[in-house]
Amino acid sequence: MKKFLSEKVINIKPSGIRKFFDIVSEMQDAISLGVGEPDFDTPWFIRDEGIYSLEKGRTFYTSNAGLKDLRKEISSYIKRTQNIEYSPDEEIIVTVGGSEAIDIGLRSIINPDDEVIIPQPSYVSYEPCALLAGAKPVIINLKAENDFRLQPEQLLNAITDKTKVLILPYPNNPTGAILEYEDLQKIAKIVIEKDILVLSDEIYSALTYKGKHISIASLEGMKERTILINGFSKAYAMTGWRLGYACGPKEWIKQMTKIHQFAIMCAPTTSQYAAVEALKKGDNDVEQMRLSYNQRRRFLLNAFKEIGLECFEPYGAFYVFPCIKEFNMTSEEFATKLLMEEKVAVVPGTAFGDCGEGYLRISYAYSIDNLKIAIERIKNFILKLRNIKNC
């Protein structure tokens, strides 16, 4: 069979998370801090709207780019949160999660030999999607001393005459890093000067803990060269509903819609109806979840401080990215040992890029009670390691 399979696909490295997933699944009573999705159920009023739409028999295809009402709500949401105007008819497409938007966002612009700049550590899909689109990924290694923010010099060094697009993933998975206005200004200046595009993955935009998220697309000269990707998975706890969206220049959206039309037809109809309600009435629920995440964030950071575990302070998403270099083990060795000895699963930083070596991703999409138990076990483990070191 193997000889029939696509070489391009075979050559893509399998997810670094998969191996771990298999081990953790087999374990009884392991506490997993390795999830990338909210622990909250989708707010009831959103679920109710989804159920109602099924009762009403709304089970047909919607228009390719998505329900008109939904695109209107997305447009007004972006207007009120980012002050950017996107036309619901021509500049917005509703996709199957932010994941599809990333994929078709790349596929619609990549020509052979094009380069895609990908800052790491970051979400596992960017590199594979770039490769599948036929592009060459150019990796930038973000640094803890910069709070994992993309530095202008790093960007300049990575740009060549073949660079087509920069992927900008903030607030960031796995580090929890954010970019503030000054950071965005410096990046925008370079991007405009070098005339490249930006794919801005803002799926965690509603979950920031130091001022409001700012989209690079809101800066002058950026709207016409940026695809703004967002969705409902993280903010509204709708991961399984598979719904996201992309906003951008008319021509880019048009080509994305073309691929979407042939490969997908339309995003799930039930999810779209539910999402309209989410955007109309969900602000308060999102804020309550954000407050909860922030409490847990503070709890974890305080716990790490007490253990003496080095961790930069993240202001976005729901992850912390502590450093375990003091223990002279690889991230994978540490994570495996922690799992075997204390039954706590965390994700090795290397799952998100080679420069994640020496770090772990710990998710706080869990109740404080669960986090307390997990932290006790992590503390035990670290004390053991330090005793061994000192002997």
Place this chain on the structure above:
Amino acid sequence: MRDELLSILEKNSKIDFKELAILLGKSEEEVLSEITKLEKNGTICGYHTLINWEKTDIEKVSALIEVKVTPQRGQGFDRIAERIYNYPEVKSVYLISGGYDLLISLEEKSLKEIAGFVSDKLAPLESILSTATHFILKKYKDHGTVINKTTKDEREVITP
């Protein structure tokens, strides 16, 4: 800080001040001082525990009673409300809109005792015109908590 603090305390009155301070990102002194203020000015009225008595051997029956009242001259409903809430078995008294004036919740050991309360203590009160008693058969949700809910984490163990 105040709204978030009250929100946490409302759901978990047992939380210790150190943890509360960590969750709010404030110092323990600030948190203690705010709580003292709130207790003094009556914003925080009490710290209770929600108990599902059905899981114990103790018999309890609850009822909601709608009461129609002629308001007392010069005092509106306050005086009659006070005469009713003074009974410790009366757990809550609300002034409500609609067909009745007061809504009372009552907790006794048995159906007979509830009936006894209504006929011997409530109905004979001056200015009570009529009552309508509804026995609580099953509590699904009380004070914001779903009774007997089992939460299981159904997410995949690791996701990117």
